[in-house]
Amino acid sequence: MTSKKYFQGEGPWSDADQLVLYLDTGSWRSMRPVVEVESCIYCGLCALFCPTQCMINKNGEYFEPNLDFCKGCGVCAKECPRGAIIMKPEGEFNDE
Amino acid sequence: MTSKQQDQVMVITGNAAAAYGAMLCSPDVVATYPITPQTEIIEKLFEFSASGELDAEMVPVEGENSAMNVVTASAMAGGRVFTATSSWGLAFMYDAMLAASGTRAPVVMVNVNRETPGIIAVSSGQQDMISTRDSGWISLIAESCQEILDQVIMAYRLAEDYDIQVPVMVNYDGFYLSYMAERVEVPPLKVVTDFLSVLKDQPQRQVLLPGKPFGCGSHGILQGYVELRHKHVQAMERAKEKFDAIDKELENHFGRSYGGQIEEYRTKDADIVLVASGSMCGTIKTVIDRRRDEGLRCGLVRLRMYRPFPWERLVQVLKGKKGIGVVDRSVGFGLQGGPIYVEVSSLSAKFGDIPIMSFIDGIANTDVTADHCEQMIDQVLAAAQGEEYPELTWVCLENGQE
Numbered sequence: 016m017t018s019k020k021y022f023q024g025e026g027p028w029s030d031a032d033q034l035v036l037y038l039d040t041g042s043w044r045s046m047r048p049v050v051e052v053e054s055c056i057y058c059g060l061c062a063l064f065c066p067t068q069c070m071i072n073k074n075g076e077y078f079e080p081n082l083d084f085c086k087g088c089g090v091c092a093k094e095c096p097r098g099a100i101i102m103k104p105e106g107e108f109n110d111e
Numbered sequence: 112m113t114s115k116q117q118d119q120v121m122v123i124t125g126n127a128a129a130a131y132g133a134m135l136c137s138p139d140v141v142a143t144y145p146i147t148p149q150t151e152i153i154e155k156l157f158e159f160s161a162s163g164e165l166d167a168e169m170v171p172v173e174g175e176n177s178a179m180n181v182v183t184a185s186a187m188a189g190g191r192v193f194t195a196t197s198s199w200g201l202a203f204m205y206d207a208m209l210a211a212s213g214t215r216a217p218v219v220m221v222n223v224n225r226e227t228p229g230i231i232a233v234s235s236g237q238q239d240m241i242s243t244r245d246s247g248w249i250s251l252i253a254e255s256c257q258e259i260l261d262q263v264i265m266a267y268r269l270a271e272d273y274d275i276q277v278p279v280m281v282n283y284d285g286f287y288l289s290y291m292a293e294r295v296e297v298p299p300l301k302v303v304t305d306f307l308s309v310l311k312d313q314p315q316r317q318v319l320l321p322g323k324p325f326g327c328g329s330h331g332i333l334q335g336y337v338e339l340r341h342k343h344v345q346a347m348e349r350a351k352e353k354f355d356a357i358d359k360e361l362e363n364h365f366g367r368s369y370g371g372q373i374e375e376y377r378t379k380d381a382d383i384v385l386v387a388s389g390s391m392c393g394t395i396k397t398v399i400d401r402r403r404d405e406g407l408r409c410g411l412v413r414l415r416m417y418r419p420f421p422w423e424r425l426v427q428v429l430k431g432k433k434g435i436g437v438v439d440r441s442v443g444f445g446l447q448g449g450p451i452y453v454e455v456s457s458l459s460a461k462f463g464d465i466p467i468m469s470f471i472d473g474i475a476n477t478d479v480t481a482d483h484c485e486q487m488i489d490q491v492l493a494a495a496q497g498e499e500y501p502e503l504t505w506v507c508l509e510n511g512q513e
Contacts, residue, residue, distance in 0.1 A: 021335035025276050025342050026215035028317045029326035038330055 040067050044087030046102040052077045054099035061091035061100060118296035125288035128256040128295050129195065129221045129281070130155035132263030134165045135303040136219075139190035142170035142181035146200040147233055148285040149223040153195065167193075175200035179207030179218070186216040186278075187327050189318030191267065194218065197285055198225035198239045205243065211278045212247030214328050215343070217270035217316070218278035221263065224389070224440075225285040226475050234476035235286045237389065238441040240417065241450045243280070247343055249350050250417040252388045253283040254374075256293040261367060262415075264303055268357045273313040275350050277343070282417070284390040284440070286476060298365055306364045347419040354416055372421035374413040375428050377403060381410030383491050384429060386455055387438040388414040391472070391479035395438075398484040409488055414451065422458055429455075430462045434495030436487050438506075440473040448503045466494035469503040477507035486510075 021038075022028065055077035062070035062078050069084040070091065080091070092100040123131070130152045133141070141160075143153045159165035168185075172178045175196050182192035196204065201222055211218045226232035227239050240250060249269060253259045259281065266279040283289070319325060331339045355371030362368035376396055378384055387395055392413045402409050412428055414421070429435060437456070439449025446453050448469030456467045470487050473479040483506050494500035 021331065021338050022329075022342075024317050025339075025346065026317065027213065027327070027329045027331050027335075027339055029329040038332065038335065 038084075040069075040086040041083045044082075044085055045105055046087040046089060047082070047105055047108060048080050048085065048087070048089065048091050048100045049103050050077060050079055051099045051101065054097045056097055056099075058096065060094045060096065064090050064094045066090060117299045117302070119299070121295050121297055122292050123256065123295050123297075124151065124290055124292050125253075125256045125259050125283055126151035126223070126290070127155050128260040129263055129283075130159065131295075131297050132260040133193045133195075133219075133221070134159045135298065135300055136191065136193075136264055136267045136307060137165075137300075137304070138167050138193040138219075140168045140170065140182060140185035140192045141165075141194070142172050142178045142185070142192070143194050144172055144175045144178050144196070144200060146175070146197050148225060148289040149195050149197040149200070149221070151289070152221060152223075156193075175204040176207050179204035179211060179220075182218050182220075183207065183211040183214065183216045186211075186218050187214060187317075187319060189320070191271070192218055193220070195221040195223070197223040199228050201239045201243065202228060205246070208243060208246045208248060208278075210328065212343070213339075215276045215346075216278060217276055219263065219266045219270050219281070220278065221259075221281045221283075223285040223289045224282050232475045235284045236440055236474045236476075237282070237284075238474070240280070240282045241441045244418060244450070247277070247347075248418060249275075249277050249279040249347070251279065251281050251354075252415055252417055253281060253288070254388075254390060254392045254413060256288060256291070256295050257367070258369060259283050259288065260295055260297065261361060261365065261369070264306065265354070265357050265361060267307060268310065268360075269350060269354060271310050271316070272353060273310075273316055275346050275353060276316060277346050277350060282389070287390040296367075302364055306360070351416070351419050351421055351423070369415060370413075371424075372416040373424050373428065374411075374415060376411040376413060378410035378412060378428050381408050382433040383407065383409040383436075383488060383495060384412055384432050384434075385409070385436045385438060385484075385487060385491070386412045386414065386425075386429075386451070388417070388451070389440060391438065391440065394479055394481055395484050398481050398488065402485075402488060407488070407492070417451075420454055422454075422461075425455065426458055426461045429458070432462075432465060434465060434491040435467045436470055436491040437467065438470045438472055438479070438487065440479075442471055442474065452503075466491070466500055468494060468500055470506050471503070471508075472506035474507060477511075479506075480510075483507075483510060
């Protein structure tokens, strides 16, 4: 058996006080949200709508997806009132 | 210290005994929907609630499916919960039962055994319990009204134990035990509270607290799912010895004990052993006593725990016997024998190559009479002496009235 534990407790319980981050949803991603920091007005809508709750608050200035968990659904880009988040194909990145 | 001196002796039905058992454990939430032959439990609990003896949130739901969802959610919110059902009702809450066990909610439920939908049979049979075999629930079976009361109390110790956290279903034969009144010693609330107080000393299980939200029923796909299934199966394994231990503690507190996972009745030097469960065991014991007087070394293993299946103890007690008969109060569709027979016979590699016979009797209120028990013992005896024998015998069919 793998030594990695996905759940700390006995059941399918997760800590909703922090983030609901316990699945390897990052591996599902084919499109990556890229935040144009200068356009971001820190309204927080992307973080509110993000299904995996993976938007990281960057010092109260802007938000950025945690790519370990971002599944590339594009909800943040759709909801951003400033159009500051652009979905780009994963193939354009060579960081993996 | 036992409660014996302070026990209130009553003559009550099995259903009332279940209600007393539940009431004495002081549940926080009771959600139930009526169904024959279980309804009396609900009536009784509402009486307790009205009189102030039971201080619980009583939720009269619109169906069994809701009942199970209400108690599951309440249990995960930290409450002690109770529900009761039977047959159709059990079938109607099946998906919610899977959710209860999957989320490891320590629900305690009484299931009054009754035949299942299709052929309208308002009659006894364990088919409903059998159909939930792989639901991940712990399943217990009681023989008498007293045992019903005690088993409900034990069920809370088992379900809510920090090392277990698995829902528990207490089964007993509808119509026979549900409506039959027997002498029952009802322990004082204080003794039951003492018995359950062990749970308070354990670490706090995961519950929903105000201001501290947690995700329940979270995704666990691939390895996450494997991990949780493995944990659940391990907990079921632990439940067996835990149940034996709780049974011993019951003796200290209440002055009664039943043998834990199985009751071994005159099996020690027995050559012929019947394996059975539920109310029919009273009759079987009487017949065994009679045959013992005649010099036949026979005994009974009474299954008190259906899931997890107590195979270790069964192997221990059945090893060295000359013939075994397994009595099922249900049928095994597509199985060559009753469901419990199939499980017992699967152990033969561990206890030796001896004749094992399957008897189906008592389904749909066909009484398991003393005559039937004599026949079964005779047939197992003949098989043990080398005669050819059928694997499966429908005792209730062959003895059917014209």
